[in-house]
Amino acid sequence: MSFSTFILASLLLTALPSGDPLPVDFTRDVRPILSSKCFACHGPDAEAREADLSLIDFASATRELAPGVAAIVPGDLDASEAWLRIIDDADPMPPRRAHDPLSDDEVATIRRWIESGASYRPHWAYVEPTEIARVSSNDAGVVDRLLDDRHASLGLLGSDAADPVTLLRRLSFDLAGLPPSPADVDACLALPPDERLPRTVDRLLASPHFGERLAVRWLDLVRYADTVGYHGDQEHRVWPYRDWVIRAFNAGMPFDRFTRWQLAGDLVVDGDPDLPEGDRQDALVASGYNRLVQTSHEGGLQLKEYRAIYMADRVRNTSEVWMAATVGCAQCHDHKYDPYTHVDYHAFGAFFADIDDEAHLRNPYDGYNTSPTRREPEMQVTTPDARRRLEDIAQRRATAQRRLQAAETAADETSPAWERMMEARIAAGGDRTQTWVDDVLDTGGTERGDWTFHTDPAIPARHGTAYRVQRSDGLVQHYTVDTDRRIRVEPDSVLEAWIHLDPTDPPAAVMLQAHADGSWEHRARWGDDSISYGRTADDSPAYRRMGDLPPTGGWHRLEVPLAEIGLTEGVDIDGIAFTQFGGTVRWDATSVRQPGPAPPEVVEALRRPRGDRSAEDERVLAAHRRSSDPAVDAAAAALATIEAEREHVVSTLPTTLYTRRLETPREVRVLPRGDWLDESGPMVAPAVPAFLGEVPRRDPGNPRADRLDLADWLVTPASEGGVGEMTARVFVNRIWAMLFGEGLCPSEEDFGGQGRPPTHAALLDLLAVDFIESGWDVKALVRRIVLTDAYARSSVPVGDTAALDPANLHYARQTRHRVDAEFVRDIALSAGGLLDTDRGGPSVKPPQPAGLYRHLNFPMRRYEPDTDDAQWRRGVYVHWQRQFLHPMLKAFDAPSREACVATRSVSNTPLAALVLMNDPVFVAAARGLARRVLADDSTASDRDRLAHAWFIALSRRPSESELMVLERLLQKSRRDFGDMPENAITLVDAAPRGESTASPHGRPPTEFAAWIQTCRAILNLHETYTRE
């Protein structure tokens, strides 16, 4: 007998005045015993079956095993072979070697069950909701009635409603993960009593913090984290998925759509050309769900092994998240307790065989040892902010384009005057110089390295006003490439650059390099051969040896005839690189000198009389005219600047992991015993566990079902061929658990035979059916539950309730529990007035102990904490390093997010106490709280201020005894810091970077420190972090 049934049974026994035991209930009483004690050998796994006996259903259990012998003979104990074996002292069942005998109570239950006819009922989780649920789901009071009926039958006394402040705090923690502000408390209490609850619920459901609160639960389930998890645990980029989850909850996205987008956002986009652009992007971001598996690119990995590992991870996660099912247990053999077969496991995994995600497994040495690392495919995400900027740029760009066009037209009209000007210039002779960079990098395109331009009176620029300084101990290269500005190579073009070698720190070599036609194989180097890029044994255009370095200590011009580095007439240069080995080099203006006052073809065309010019001549002249007209030049430059801005915005857009479908899915074979080296098993196509039926295909012509079919099946009601009611039960149960501390089915993670049956099956069914009928409306579900009387009850038990129902399985009272780790942080920061409620964006890095990542490698990691307001962001945005989670989060039981977690444990450890006492973030919060209460009216008494601090953190006034404890601590602390003022200064000044250290109102540090110390006490209280 499992303990839940034990409690239940004993409660029932206690409750019944007659002392008659209740009729045996198969689901509640018998199946748990069979499952835990018998099914390992007589259960669903055919291969492990002993004595050819299965006890999984009535037919199997009562089948004739030998003439006249059956395991169970309904109503006839002595004829039942199973019973005879159970009571056989010499050779009992379960066998002694199992070390798991039946208890006396369990034996008694089996006895009564056989005697009363040995009826079987299908497992509760696999049957449709009862008719009652459908009939009564619209009844507003039905939830409380169902619960109250149970209390009556069990002799439990329901607690009264909690006081309004407790209820306000409970709602704030449950729906926003934050304590109410003092203003919230006052506003709530100012309302008429019957409006307080509904108005508060409305406010919180509309608050953007609702999504943050629900996301904490959801992100645990889907194991969202900022790092890959295995081996080097490098960062991967998927935070837009986290933001999408938060926005989806806030926007009230129906849960069925929420499901489809995550499992198959890519297929949703493919199948719906009418989907608005914003939704298309969101659906793809949501499909990042499939990419949240832990990944590895450890050297020496085996592709097929990791393919099997990823598949197992996905099967486990998807089945746990949406079905509360442990399909993953059937990886090596049929499930021991639930009807999931070994083939079901692989067929379920085959749904995910079209996810294109193996680049890092196929080429693990391809430069992945960076952090962040790459995990192809990744998509760019246009954030709302970026979208606004891009729209603005698009407008300005259109204007600039019009201006350029106008300038060009104007240039055409001034043609005769221009020709006269050109003729004069040709007559005068001379060369043209096209400057590449000077004083500023304005070429457009992308750049690498330091492009700061310096001025230094000791070494004036050779050209313009400033130059770049490149310094290194070894090989260093700065470049720009894919530039908007391009320079056309003419027959005798020469690349020139001004250079100054530092006499005290000369380089070994310098190199100029040009990019054209997609190639960098155009190099000229001075000095020795220490620059390895493109180094060839023989002199070649890809590594042209130009001779010795110029003398140090002055400006010299490097010159490279472009033909020598393989750049021929007509080619466009669109990139240039400056390389050196060691030393300090100043690089000034770089340009291309074109011989003659105009390109040869222009000179030729101009020489021809107008009437004799060919169409080609006209084209050449028009092009040159435009390119040399200052107005056109200015308009073109303006456009280029805008284009560069656009390029910059686009290139800095965040990227995120998403799902891209393979045209041909990977083949999936049944792996005998889960052994990936054994390829002898049959191939399987995607399918849901066979006992649950078949997945309807959207397109019956499609030879295989896909992820969108799976998602549809999960959220389609049974009447239409899906398992929507099962999915709804799983989700509804989790919401209930979030609001009551324990689910209606207490095993939130496992609805299977080894889980615990629901304590309130009808209520669970009712809410599930209602949830579907509401259009999978999550906010409506939450609202319905929090507006019940049951939710509002005090968590203080009355009568014998605590003894009768210690685990509060029947909700005669509310539950108390410490809030989740993220909210512990949020509460402290909020009390300290530090909390930054900005939403979304890259994960934030609050201070953490030095050296936490010392065991990471590939690459070695250095944690750079945020120093701006980002360090005070909410816990849900904190960087999630799977292998080394922030110790504060870990101490309060935040999971590593390596696997699905439906229920966090709630521990109470010394490590958590150390965080509250000593983590600098919590000390900063205490400093903030002290500053808040010292900031106001300077005539307030100590007691007023202490009460104020207390109210900020706990939403209530302190009692007289509480106030006395605080006062004593304050006085003691004044003495302590008065004796050792240097300690006060240290405490006051020990603020993390970015936090103000000034004492409020110029109070001496000893006074401020005493208040900080007293506020630390408030931020160490049990009550501060307890949802009651």
Added chain:
Amino acid sequence: MSEILAELDAMSRRRFLGSLSMGLGAASLSQWPGALPAVAAAGPAPPLLLPKAKRVIFLCMAGGPSHLETFDHKPRLVELDGQPMPESYTRGMPIAQLQGKELRCLGSRATFRQHGESGQSISDYLPHIATCADDIAIVNSMVTEQINHDPAHTFMNTGTIVPDRPSMGSWVNYGLGSLSENLPGFVVLTSVGGRNPQPIAARQWSSGFLPSKLSGVEFHGQGDPVHYVANPPGITTDCQSNLVDAVAELNRLRAETTRDPEIDSRIAQHELAFRMQASIPELMDISEESPETLEMYGAVPGDGSFASNCLLARRLAERGVRFIHLYHRGWDHHGGLKQYMDVCCDKCDQPTAALLKDLKRRGMLEDTLVVWGGEFGRTPMSQGGGSDPGRDHHIKGFSMFLAGGGVLGGVTHGATDELGYDAVQDVVHVRDLHATMLHLLGLDHQRLSVPHQGLDVRLTGVESARIVREILT
């Protein structure tokens, strides 16, 4: 009984009820007549065997040391040095970085000699451990199932690569409870030094789905020994004490109105934390050890070396820590085998021997189980060229040793084939090692189980495991 109650005290109510509901009830109830159901159900089955060991010190040589250069002497491999590896050995076998490469034998780079009265064969790379030959049981027939570092460590520690499973240190503390009032029951120390070390994840000492108080706590030889164990800047011990007192008083006032039993636990944990703030720095300060002892280990206070950690392991053992897990990284010798064996052995050999001798002279070796080994071994085939090639990961046969705590000294158990590839005689799987360790601690590996997600999860998994009785006293 009081130990278990203390355990419970520190456990959260919710978790405690959660574990109640996990179905532990019946078996324990029947064995504990008269016990409160809640208490009996909250802990695992009590030890049923007479324990030989009270604690474990596990010396993990992370990266996978070569068995062929340490304890497994293979003259035939030396004869075939440079010859192609016979294909019969390697066909169809999992191979890590040598995938698709030409496979050639690499004879041992070490010289082996017989040591002690028992005449155990140990290589010259380990001159100090060799002096303990009569105290250790060498197992030359280890096999594991995972060929990459991260999963192989996970397998060695949890018996599976399924995520979120408890590490063996957590299992042992779950089964036996803690012996220390001021220290966690499972402590991990990772040494600095060595070459380009493989990463090691905190997952390796996670309690998985067991309560987080059973997780290994990492102590650091340098910097703060435990996160947040130092007072905030400007706060003296007296100030901190005032704070803890005031918090306790306020919490007690609250408990009076709410009757919330969890508050008592919170008060106790704050007070324990405060005691730890004193006890941990004291523990970590090895400068009070005699110069002779420091020299014996080769330890320099505050250097974070494996030597210092070995000495700390003894101090932790003295103070009642159940499971002490040391990691030394840098044993992943794909190339430069000779050079890096020198580096690693230089850092690890002497301290390991010193730990064994120090425990022995203090009478602690008899109830302290010491285990030495990596997550796997290395191939008989060479990897990389040049004058000093290396070896790839290898899982089909490798060596570990056990000592103390009921283990026979001076024996060698099991053997690989003549090339050191496959364990062929008395094969010891990782789960057999686990079963043996639990047995020595008085725990039956079949009964130490916790229902989780529908399965009775054991450290030794669902396959049958065998206690290696041949090496037990």
